[in-house]
Amino acid sequence: MVGIQLHQVSFTDEGVDKLLDLLQEKGAVNTIFFSTFSYDRGIAGRQMPGHTFPDHGIRESDESFFHGGNYATPHAQFYQKTAIKGEKLRAPDFGKLDLLPEVLTAAKKRGIKVFCSVLDSFDYPDDIASYLNEYAEVDLWGKKGKAMCFYKPDVRVFWTSLVTDLCSSYDIDGILFFNERNGPLTNTIGANFDVGFDPSRITCFCDDHKREATKAGIDFERTKEGYRKLDQLVTAALKDKRPSDGYYVEFTRLLLAYPEITAYHQLFDRGKHQILEEIYATVKSLNKNLQVGFHIEHENSFNPFFRATRDYEDLAKKADFLKVVAYNNAGGERYAGFIRSIGSTLFRDVPLEELMRFNNHLLNYGAEPRLEALPKAGLSPDYVYRETQRALAGVKGKCKIYTGIDMNIPIDKNSRFASADDTYAATRAAVLAGAEGVILSRKYSEMMLANLEAAGRAVRDAADTKVRSLQ
Ligand SMILES: [Zn+2]
Numbered sequence: 001m002v003g004i005q006l007h008q009v010s011f012t013d014e015g016v017d018k019l020l021d022l023l024q025e026k027g028a029v030n031t032i033f034f035s036t037f038s039y040d041r042g043i044a045g046r047q048m049p050g051h052t053f054p055d056h057g058i059r060e061s062d063e064s065f066f067h068g069g070n071y072a073t074p075h076a077q078f079y080q081k082t083a084i085k086g087e088k089l090r091a092p093d094f095g096k097l098d099l100l101p102e103v104l105t106a107a108k109k110r111g112i113k114v115f116c117s118v119l120d121s122f123d124y125p126d127d128i129a130s131y132l133n134e135y136a137e138v139d140l141w142g143k144k145g146k147a148m149c150f151y152k153p154d155v156r157v158f159w160t161s162l163v164t165d166l167c168s169s170y171d172i173d174g175i176l177f178f179n180e181r182n183g184p185l186t187n188t189i190g191a192n193f194d195v196g197f198d199p200s201r202i203t204c205f206c207d208d209h210k211r212e213a214t215k216a217g218i219d220f221e222r223t224k225e226g227y228r229k230l231d232q233l234v235t236a237a238l239k240d241k242r243p244s245d246g247y248y249v250e251f252t253r254l255l256l257a258y259p260e261i262t263a264y265h266q267l268f269d270r271g272k273h274q275i276l277e278e279i280y281a282t283v284k285s286l287n288k289n290l291q292v293g294f295h296i297e298h299e300n301s302f303n304p305f306f307r308a309t310r311d312y313e314d315l316a317k318k319a320d321f322l323k324v325v326a327y328n329n330a331g332g333e334r335y336a337g338f339i340r341s342i343g344s345t346l347f348r349d350v351p352l353e354e355l356m357r358f359n360n361h362l363l364n365y366g367a368e369p370r371l372e373a374l375p376k377a378g379l380s381p382d383y384v385y386r387e388t389q390r391a392l393a394g395v396k397g398k399c400k401i402y403t404g405i406d407m408n409i410p411i412d413k414n415s416r417f418a419s420a421d422d423t424y425a426a427t428r429a430a431v432l433a434g435a436e437g438v439i440l441s442r443k444y445s446e447m448m449l450a451n452l453e454a455a456g457r458a459v460r461d462a463a464d465t466k467v468r469s470l471q
Contacts, residue, residue, distance in 0.1 A: 001402060001437025002459050003031035004452075005117060006444035007044045008071045011099050013057040013445075016106050024110055026449065028456035032107060033176050033439060034100065036116035037089075037162060039068030039124055043117055043178065046445045051410040054448050065093050067125060070162070072116070073098045078165035082157035086165060088131055100170055108171075115291070116166045119178035120159075120275075122147055122201075137204035140184070140227050145200050147181060150271030151208040159275050160282040167286050174291035176323060177279055182299070182306070183268030185261060188230050189251070189345050191305045193298065193337040197234065202227060204268065212271070218263045226258030237345045251346040269309050276318050293321035293402070301326060301387050302335045303342075304362050312394025319399050323439050326387040327406035328426050332378035333415040336371055364390075378416030381425035388433035402437035403430035405455060407447040420454040427458035432465070 004023055011019055023029040038044040046053070046062040053059035071094070074086030100116075107114050124132055129146040135155050137145040148155045163175050186192060187201040210220045233243070233250055243250040255261055280292045294315065299306040301324075315322060327334075339359065343352045350358070356371045364386060369377040384403065391401045405427050408418050416422070430438050440447070440455055 001031050001400075002028050002456070003033050003115075003402065003437060003439040004029045004444055005033045005035065005043055005439060005441050007035040007038075008094065008097075008099050009044075009046055009062060010057060010444045011103060012094065012097070013046070016099065016102050019444075020103075020106055020110055020112060023444075023452070024112065026456050027440065027452040028459045029440070030111065031113040031115065031173075031437075032103070033115045033117045034103065035443065036072050036100065036118060036166060037070045038117065038119040038178075039121045039128065040119050040178075041066070041068075042442050043119060044068055044071075044443070048410045048446070051446075054408065054446060056449055057445055062093075067091060067093050068121075069093075069128070071098065072100045072166060072170065075165050075169055078168065079158070079161045082161050083154045084132065084135065084158040086162065089128065100172075104171055113173040115174045115176050115293075116170070116172055117176045117178065118159075118162060118166075120148065120181065122181060124148075136206075138206040138209075139200050140202040140205055140224065140231065141199070142205070143200065145203055147203070149204050149206050149208060150268070150275055151204070151206070151212050153208075156275060156278060160278050163279050163283055164286065167283055167290055172290070174293070174320070175279065175283055176293045176295060177276065178295040179272060179275070180295075180297040180299075181272065183265040183272075183309075184227060185230075185265035186299075186303070186305055188227060189234060189305075190341040191299075191303055191338070192341060193302070193334040197238065199231065202231065209267070209271075213264060213267055216263070216267060218260055218267065222258060223260040223264045226254060226261040227264075229258070230254055230261060234345050237348050242348070247346050247348045266309070273315075273318065276315075280318050291320040293323055293400075294319050295323045295404070296325060296391075298325045298327060298331065298334055299338075300324070301383075302331070302338050302359070302363065302365075304359065307363070312391055313396055313398060316395035316398035321400035321402050321436070322391065322395065323402050323404050324387060324391045325404040325441070326384040326426075326430065327404060327409055327441065328381060328383050329378035329406045329416040329418040329422055330409040330411050331383065331406070332369070333375040333411050335368075335379060336374045339371060375412065375415040378418075378422070381422075381429040384426045385429040385433040388430050388435045392434050400436040401434075402439050403433075403435040404439050404441045405430060407440045407442075407451050407455065409442055410446060418451055420448070420450040423451040424454040424458045427455045428462050431459060431462035 035043040045066045069091030079086040123146040135152045339356045
């Protein structure tokens with residue numbers, strides 16, 4: 001399986017037939033992950049504002065028309081059991097133009113499979129957030145955010161309604177679902193690579209979460225008290241106010257005094273995973289041949305806290321495949337960002353370079369560059385190999401592993417931007433590690449044609465190597 005993520009704008013800019021031919025010829029692509037529902041530029045729209053355009057497509061910003069939403073046509077009958085109406089979330093970017101039927105016809109003619117990518121956002125745009133206000137998360141201080149709470153019944157039904165609509169209205173091959181939202185513990189301590197310390201991300205403390213907590217035997221008021229103390233510790237750390245016993249000890253003391261902190265964090269993840277289970281069950285009930293997969297975010301590879309909350313074997317029960325992000329070039333900048341972030345809070349007493357070496361040991365990272373050099377150097381192709389093998393070992397054959405390959409992901413100008421050779425090495429590493437597929441990421445409108453060609457060459461060469469080794 002050689003997949004590529006792309007958005008409707010690439011088809012309108014470059015033409016359906018022309019683009020499919022190019023993807024097949026250059027990239028050996030046999031599967032398209034069509035960004036169907038997204039408000040996030042990570043998988044939708046042209047190149048991110050402020051970054052250099054690749055060498056194809058219309059090299060002009062889409063800021064004047066990019067909005068996001070459902071790029072397919074929502075059908076009202078599928079949203080009768082939820083107050084969140086599909087039509088309200090239709091993307092206005094291209095008027096009523098829905099290219100999915102044309103793409104499906106053209107793709108099938110070429111033997112290319114088509115999956116719909118669906119992404120739940122951190123922040124819905126203002127007009128949508130105001131429509132979704134009733135279903136929004138509530139932060140630790142009682143303020144409503146712009147993301148949808150996992151425990152609202154209408155939200156849960158919305159996601160199953162959306163995938164029912166897509167799988168019933170179009171002859172697609174399946175769904176790839178994205179949700180990179182994290183729970184309150186990791187967000188409070190800044191155990192992220194790019195979110196930083198945004199207090200509005202310490203969620204969710206809405207009434208539905210309170211109800212679920214009570215059901216699970218978690219004291220809601222003690223939970224809030226514990227999180228407020230944790231937030232105070234982090235705020236003090238960022239101002240260099242060291243507790244007499246040190247940051248890490250104080251953090252551990254809070255976890256011991258308030259077991260509600262971790263229990264409530266897990267409740268958040270359970271809500272997120274419940275939606276995955278419901279999407280999987282819904283799609284399978286419609287047609288058991290349709291394939292359902294989940295995007296496993298980058299945090300999972302370099303954040304030991306996050307890793308501990310994700311059990312591959314358990315995830316494998318909910319999916320036909322997992323897309324495991326192993327973006328190695330952008331990974332250098334992101335991993336360094338994670339170390340600096342976590343090194344400014346609970347590991348503030350540890351020199352950053354030593355913290356990173358320690359973390360490398362915990363995660364089996366091998367000999368990656370030093371912290372200062374890491375953004376520019378990126379993580380190695382060997383990292384892609386090891387992350388792929390770890391995922392394969394974790395799922396124990398219960399679902400397929402498709403490795404997510406970094407294809408010119410926008411990064412800081414001083415960080416590692418994937419060269420064609422980098423892409424070749426990363427793609428080859430994933431295939432030789434035994435991945436059942438690769439997904440060229442994040443979206444075609446970011447990728448250079450030389451990188452697409454290198455990915456295709458790597459897949460073809462690796463297939464030849466395997467054939468030779470069997471002879
Ligand atoms: Zn909630």
